[in-house]
Amino acid sequence: MTEAHNPSDTKQRRRSIWIPRMFHTLRARLIVSVALVHVVLMGLFTWEAVERQSQELHQELINQGHSLASLMVVASTNSLLSEDLASLDEVTRRVSDQADVVYGEIVDVRGYVLASTRAGRVGQAVGSAIEHNDNFPLAAGDRVFDLREDVRIGDSRVGFVALGLGTENLERALAATKAKGIQYIIIALIIGSIAAWLLSLAVTRNLNELTLAAGRIGGGDLNVRVGVTSYDETSTLAKAFNLMAASLQRSSREIQLEHRKRTEAERLACVGEMAASIAHEIRNPLAALINAVKLLGHTKLEADDRDAVTDIVNTESQRLQRILNDFLTFARLPAPSMLKGDLIETIEQTIELIRHDPLYDERITINRLYDDRSHCLFDPDQIRQVMLNLMLNAVQSITDKGQLILRVTRYGQRLNISIVDNGCGIPEEAVSEVSKPFFTTRKGGTGLGLSVVQRILAQHGTALSITTREGSGTEVSFELRVAN
Ligand SMILES: Nc1ncnc2c1ncn2[C@@H]1O[C@H](COP(=O)(O)OP(=O)(O)OP(=O)(O)O)[C@@H](O)[C@H]1O
Numbered sequence: 001m002t003e004a005h006n007p008s009d010t011k012q013r014r015r016s017i018w019i020p021r022m023f024h025t026l027r028a029r030l031i032v033s034v035a036l037v038h039v040v041l042m043g044l045f046t047w048e049a050v051e052r053q054s055q056e057l058h059q060e061l062i063n064q065g066h067s068l069a070s071l072m073v074v075a076s077t078n079s080l081l082s083e084d085l086a087s088l089d090e091v092t093r094r095v096s097d098q099a100d101v102v103y104g105e106i107v108d109v110r111g112y113v114l115a116s117t118r119a120g121r122v123g124q125a126v127g128s129a130i131e132h133n134d135n136f137p138l139a140a141g142d143r144v145f146d147l148r149e150d151v152r153i154g155d156s157r158v159g160f161v162a163l164g165l166g167t168e169n170l171e172r173a174l175a176a177t178k179a180k181g182i183q184y185i186i187i188a189l190i191i192g193s194i195a196a197w198l199l200s201l202a203v204t205r206n207l208n209e210l211t212l213a214a215g216r217i218g219g220g221d222l223n224v225r226v227g228v229t230s231y232d233e234t235s236t237l238a239k240a241f242n243l244m245a246a247s248l249q250r251s252s253r254e255i256q257l258e259h260r261k262r263t264e265a266e267r268l269a270c271v272g273e274m275a276a277s278i279a280h281e282i283r284n285p286l287a288a289l290i291n292a293v294k295l296l297g298h299t300k301l302e303a304d305d306r307d308a309v310t311d312i313v314n315t316e317s318q319r320l321q322r323i324l325n326d327f328l329t330f331a332r333l334p335a336p337s338m339l340k341g342d343l344i345e346t347i348e349q350t351i352e353l354i355r356h357d358p359l360y361d362e363r364i365t366i367n368r369l370y371d372d373r374s375h376c377l378f379d380p381d382q383i384r385q386v387m388l389n390l391m392l393n394a395v396q397s398i399t400d401k402g403q404l405i406l407r408v409t410r411y412g413q414r415l416n417i418s419i420v421d422n423g424c425g426i427p428e429e430a431v432s433e434v435s436k437p438f439f440t441t442r443k444g445g446t447g448l449g450l451s452v453v454q455r456i457l458a459q460h461g462t463a464l465s466i467t468t469r470e471g472s473g474t475e476v477s478f479e480l481r482v483a484n
């Protein structure tokens with residue numbers, strides 16, 4: 001059975017390795033890595049040098065000790081036999097003049113010290129167990145390397161010489177080598193860090209440029225390109241980035257061109273559709289007017305009939321005028337002048353306008369559910385027109401008592417505006433029709449209200465959404481961009 005790989009698991013695991021914040025940058029990581037490599041390599045090199053020097057110096061001391069002891073043996077053999085203490089004393093003194101020699105002693109076969117450079121030792125019985133150590137390492141705290149060599153004539157032993165060599169010079173030389181090694185490590189650390197820093201500068205400078213350029217592309221500036229100054233991998237990345245930006249720019253131009261063509265085609269189609277709708281809309285009032293004018297020209301017309309016909313002329317000509325006015329608002333809608341402003345103010349101004357509408361009276365209550373953060377980007381005049389058309393539709397849908405809810409809610413960077421009524425609602429089959437020009441179910445309505453709303457909202461980069469149930473009510477809503 002195979003287990004599905006979940007990328008969030010890997011992310012979780014990666015996160016669990018705690019890395020200090022300052023090492024999150026590529027520059028810091030590069031500097032630390034190069035410095036670490038320098039320190040480790042120089043550390044190994046120094047350790048190796050100290051080890052080798054230590055072995056050489058120890059061997060040198062051992063050799064020096066053995067040759068001095070041999071010299072002492074040769075120089076003291078006869079004097080030992082004759083127990084010539086003055087000569088033996090001379091031998092030990094001469095030996096102790098040599099570099100590193102701490103003491104020299106000559107002991108006879110019975111174990112008595114005959115000559116010594118150490119005070120109070122002459123005449124003492126030390127036996128044959130005189131302390132000696134001719135091997136390294138020495139015991140802790142021991143700074144003297146002891147040697148002993150027998151004095152023999154033929155096969156018989158006549159005594160022995162003992163010699164002590166100080167290790168201070170040797171230790172000083174090793175300490176000096178260690179100090180030099182540490183100096184080299186520090187120099188390597190500094191040079192390595194500077195080299196890594198310079199390298200990281202070269203790498204991150206190009207990366208920073210790429211990051212800035214990517215940000216500008218994200219902001220919509222497709223003209224941006226990055227300068228390719230190096231011949232490394234970042235330059236390959238920069239070239240790929242420039243190719244991508246150029247391709248994006250080409251696609252964007254093509255899309256714009258396509259969009260312009262389509263908009264133009266849609267505009268022409270819309271003009272044709274509108275012309276047909278207008279012709280249809282004005283045909284009935286125009287026919288009524290023509291008939292009325294004919295009747296008015298009739299001399300035998302009763303006074304009452306004349307008044308009725310005059311009423312028809314008035315009503316139909318007003319209807320014609322309203323159709324033309326609404327159509328002109330719809331057709332000549334200017335581009336919006338987007339401003340940062342408080343949407344609630346615009347909504348409140350619209351409520352004031354509604355209060356003066358003859359249809360609005362005390363039978364309708366208005367509930368306001370406003371978010372405090374209601375500043376957004378919009379054309380106040382056009383959005384007032386939208387709110388007016390939507391609120392009028394809501395008021396007109398309420399036949400008896402009813403209520404209107406005006407809700408403004410912020411979702412991240414969007415502001416949602418909705419108008420809810422508990423009026424007659426829209427039949428399901430009519431929902432897709434209501435936004436089309438001249439669709440109306442209201443006596444005296446032109447059917448252009450929602451068309452104007454849709455056009456204004458489209459110019460604000462948004463659209464109207466309608467949720468309705470026949471007999472229960474309707475909710476219409478749209479969104480606007482929050483002003484930062
Ligand atoms: N809130 C609503 N409740 C019920 N029906 C609605 C609502 N809003 C719109 N409608 C329906 O949609 C139709 C079209 O509305 P629209 O605002 O475009 O035109 P109108 O209101 O008929 O006329 P006018 O051009 O004077 O606004 C209305 O006639 C009505 O049938």
Ligand SMILES: [Mg+2]
Nearest residue numbers: 389393449450
């Ligand atoms: Mg309307």
